[in-house]
Amino acid sequence: MMAATFKCQPTGLHGSGIDASAPRSSRNFGRFYSMRFACNTRCNTLRHVHAPLSISHDSSTESSLILIRHGESLWNEKNLFTGCCDVPLTQRGVEEAIEAGKRISFIPVDMIFTSALIRAQMTAMLAMTQHLQKKIPIIIHNENEEATTWTRVYSEKTTKQSIPVITAWELNERMYGELQGLNKQETAERYGKEKVHEWRRSFDIPPPKGESLEMCSKRAVSYFKDFIEPQLKSGKHVMVAAHGNSLRSIIMYLDRLTSQEVTTLELSTGVPLLYIYTEGKYMSRGSPVGSTEAGVYAYTQSLAVYRQQLDEMSP
Numbered sequence: 076m077m078a079a080t081f082k083c084q085p086t087g088l089h090g091s092g093i094d095a096s097a098p099r100s101s102r103n104f105g106r107f108y109s110m111r112f113a114c115n116t117r118c119n120t121l122r123h124v125h126a127p128l129s130i131s132h133d134s135s136t137e138s139s140l141i142l143i144r145h146g147e148s149l150w151n152e153k154n155l156f157t158g159c160c161d162v163p164l165t166q167r168g169v170e171e172a173i174e175a176g177k178r179i180s181f182i183p184v185d186m187i188f189t190s191a192l193i194r195a196q197m198t199a200m201l202a203m204t205q206h207l208q209k210k211i212p213i214i215i216h217n218e219n220e221e222a223t224t225w226t227r228v229y230s231e232k233t234t235k236q237s238i239p240v241i242t243a244w245e246l247n248e249r250m251y252g253e254l255q256g257l258n259k260q261e262t263a264e265r266y267g268k269e270k271v272h273e274w275r276r277s278f279d280i281p282p283p284k285g286e287s288l289e290m291c292s293k294r295a296v297s298y299f300k301d302f303i304e305p306q307l308k309s310g311k312h313v314m315v316a317a318h319g320n321s322l323r324s325i326i327m328y329l330d331r332l333t334s335q336e337v338t339t340l341e342l343s344t345g346v347p348l349l350y351i352y353t354e355g356k357y358m359s360r361g362s363p364v365g366s367t368e369a370g371v372y373a374y375t376q377s378l379a380v381y382r383q384q385l386d387e388m389s390p
């Protein structure tokens with residue numbers, strides 16, 4: 076069988092980014108996300124410019140935020156350090172993503188943010204096949220003016236029938252540097268369990284030539300604050316499909332965890348987590364069980380109303 080080769084995505088942020096307050100037309104590009112990564116297969120320098128998503132602020136709104144780690148990947152199955160390498164979901168990972176979709180099928184989703192990696196993108200798409208809204212996710216490109224124009228949805232009707240999907244490398248899994256592609260068990264035997272646990276779960280100690288959780292957090296949480304939180308503030312309901320460590324860093328922010336507390340935070344593949352955002356605060360609502368769940372009415376009044384509307388819509 077041909078040896079499968081998996082490409083690693085750029086990650087790691089150096090430099091500044093665009094002036095988020097400037098309107099699109101006159102934006103001064105003072106800040107570029109230049110990406111350089113030292114994955115053990117190749118080195119690339121790419122320049123990414125992310126256009127801010129401008130929206131109005133309304134503090135009386137209540138929004139739902141769904142976080143979901145991708146389903147099991149091929150390298151999860153083989154117990155290999157994956158990091159920013161791009162690998163597919165396994166059959167089990169596909170099933171996990173579909174099951175996750177059933178569990179969130181009654182929770183509103185207006186926008187989807189995911190990483191630049193296929194395993195997270197596929198998890199989002201597969202989950203949405205189960206959603207009762209029956210809207211079509213459409214990948215929106217905003218990496219430059221031309222791409223933004225090419226993917227703009229003009230028809231109002233189509234806009235109503237679709238859900239914009241924004242991919243961002245900042246939501247990629249942490250870069251595991253020289254560990255990428257190595258077996259976790261063998262690595263622990265070689266370097267010692269404690270050392271590998273330190274690389275995997277400490278906050279500020281990076282693996283060799285990789286990112287610490289703190290470094291991953293600097294890009295993932297900054298992106299969340301700059302591009303996702305404003306959407307929630309405007310009342311949009313958001314799904315974020317990403318990775319174990321980029322999500323751990325975001326949950327650390329949402330739950331205000333200390334660098335000590337986050338070391339024990341573990342996320343299973345393909346299990347959705349629900350937060351309610353209201354008046355500038357995030358309330359964790361655990362993991363939804365499914366649309367038949369009586370407790371859904373316990374989440375919030377507006378979710379209960381939404382659930383009733385779905386019931387009325389369904390044949």
Ligand SMILES: O=C(O)[C@H](O)COP(=O)(O)O
Nearest residue numbers: 155156157158248275319
């Ligand atoms: O990158 C990986 O190997 C996994 O997605 C996360 O690995 P970890 O649980 O060892 O951080």
